[in-house]
Amino acid sequence: MSLFKRRRFPVEIILLCVRWYCKYGISYRDLAEMMSESGVAVDPSTIFR
Secondary structure, X not given: OOOOOOOOOOHHHHHHHHHHHHHXXXXXXXXXXXXXXXXXXXXXXXXXX
């Protein structure tokens, strides 16, 4: 079973957020702002979950 089953966002977007969060220590709010600049509307609490 896939860990990404029933997720709203594509796997690539999820992995990109996780990579940036782990590598650069970016806050969830900053990460959500960066994603919105890329055209992906995501709430910081969604990234946290």
